[in-house]
Amino acid sequence: MPQISKRGINMPESPIRKLVPYAEEAKRKGRKVYHLNIGQPDIKTPEVAIKAINTYHEKVVEYSHSAGNESYRKKLAKYYQNIHIDISHTEILITTGGSEAITFAFLSCLNPGDEIIIPEPFYANYNGFAVSAGVVVKPITAKIENDFALPPVSEFKKLITQKTKGIVICNPNNPTGYLYTKEELEQLSNLIKEYDLYLFSDEVYREFCYDGNQHFSAMHLKGIEQNVILMDSVSKRYSACGVRIGALITKNKEIINTALKFAQARLSPPSFGQVAGEAALETPPEYFKEVYNEYIERRNYMVEALNKMEGVVCPKPKGAFYTVVKLPIDNSDNFCKWLLSDFEYNNQTVMLAPATGFYSTKGLGMDEVRIAYVLKIEDLKKAMEVLEKALLAYPGRKE
């Protein structure tokens, strides 16, 4: 039997998926499992998007333009112009989810063996896209005691080698909920300029910025326009993860033209998803206000509840809908597994994501978990109660 590929072997398994069999087992035992482990919000997809699908009336579901429907790209360009990102529809490539935008960005800009620096903890699937592209991830550790702010530029410089070709940021951040400030982005910008690197900016949580903080996009940076690749998605903005529509955006024509060749090979992004994505641009402002208020309420409740628990430290996330929390535990993988296999409180338990999966440096994240506040407040309250009891009962508790 021929061998599986090396990258297939090196391809990381999702840190959350490993727990799925244990969650299924818990459910089989009749336990209620509160899912705080995933980025799948319970928020309704805007009705305009569903309606567009329900009234789809083409007779032949044809390939679209490989860069996505022009009508959609033109409206999307307006969406960006409204948030002061000056781009035209020719600078947008519609992708199959944000995932494909990342893949196309890596394939177009990076050679196998090239290095990219990513502040950790980071979205675990960056590892997978890097392995697929043969690219080496060099992590730079952000610290919970600084609320996971951008590590100092001097630390970045220590990691830069001849092979370094880019920096990846996620802003607002998954998994930390940190929102990079304009000043932090300008520090990054200087670094990008000095070493002539690419800046890959994942901004899929752009709409989720709290406490009056404004989102400052990598596309707002002056002087590095040719170095910036924005990776975006409709998944979180419209709670429409399954439509699989994202975008790669850049002012750099060479990158767009190159990415288009990868896009042509796979023919086109999904037609129905594009219809839904285009319609979603007409989502009324009240929708976002409601969603915003919902997340604020959840976050505030959760952060307060967590920080009240003995030995727990939870920074207050300024964006997205995640937080990385420090827990008084020996090993987050074991703890998250134990929650599902051994623990129950009134026949309930919680599923969390061990933070180890979001760190690239071995040994980090052992006393941290990622919590996604994607459950309605009643459930979140119950989940926090369960977590509190669990931390007291966990045999591997550390003070």
Add this chain to the structure above:
Amino acid sequence: MPQISKRGINMPESPIRKLVPYAEEAKRKGRKVYHLNIGQPDIKTPEVAIKAINTYHEKVVEYSHSAGNESYRKKLAKYYQNIHIDISHTEILITTGGSEAITFAFLSCLNPGDEIIIPEPFYANYNGFAVSAGVVVKPITAKIENDFALPPVSEFKKLITQKTKGIVICNPNNPTGYLYTKEELEQLSNLIKEYDLYLFSDEVYREFCYDGNQHFSAMHLKGIEQNVILMDSVSKRYSACGVRIGALITKNKEIINTALKFAQARLSPPSFGQVAGEAALETPPEYFKEVYNEYIERRNYMVEALNKMEGVVCPKPKGAFYTVVKLPIDNSDNFCKWLLSDFEYNNQTVMLAPATGFYSTKGLGMDEVRIAYVLKIEDLKKAMEVLEKALLAYPGRKE
């Protein structure tokens, strides 16, 4: 400004896309352009598929399972069982079009630098997926004088090196319309066994087999079950190219598990597309009969019309809806461009795909074009008339 990646530079541009600006120019001049260049059929998508989308009623468009919805995979397993391919739903991974199935197959099975043998002319995008994966394509030339039958095994053996890891076939074939016989597949099977290679079998045109010829699948081969990866798609079967739903199928658990890791990184295949794909499995048999009759009529008309033209040789395709035709021309790229820029007959012209784009060996396909019979018979008749006039008028005509 940082450099584009080498694979980005090496990424081939679609041989057809290069002609698009000329087609647009012809249309601006008011010319009717008959598109015989693309695999986008004019056949209606089954109503059951559209209806499923029109009645979609989920409130949140969630991620699906990374391998695709279980209900869909279970029904799809039955579809395969009905055509005597013995697989279960756990051996199916739903992908974003057949394209992603090819990508996952290459990434899971092949290392950068590995070689795959593909009979040429072949589907041009295999080149793109190979470049993305860092895999080297070794072409083996099929000859028009043999109707593009499988080249002799002895020719394959000449190409096999230490780096050869697999053979890719497309059956029925795009671009030639050739349908491999059971005997040819058994010859391949012996080769696969002898050298322990992977057999990547693209069977997206399975339903399009004519003149009483039965499709023999690579999955029907005995003794190489662990070596076969089937790559499939709903695009052609249901004339639903835009839904972007395909499948990777294999009895090899290690490959399925590895491909699943790549699938998890990109989260899930499109939700709406899966709904349409699942519903399409209920397409009534009359639909396929009608489509079949339509293609037979088109093919018969076209083959006869082409072979009547002086200097033209068109094998009779036994499957799919393409044919590669030999024309009395000096250079197929120039000819196809000339058709759009310079030629018109009663203000009409035709767009064809130069066969050079389907050959990996430089210099081949210069006197051949691919014709897709995806137009209704009235248009096909006009297109054939235009082509006949064009061949007489073309300055680069060769006898």
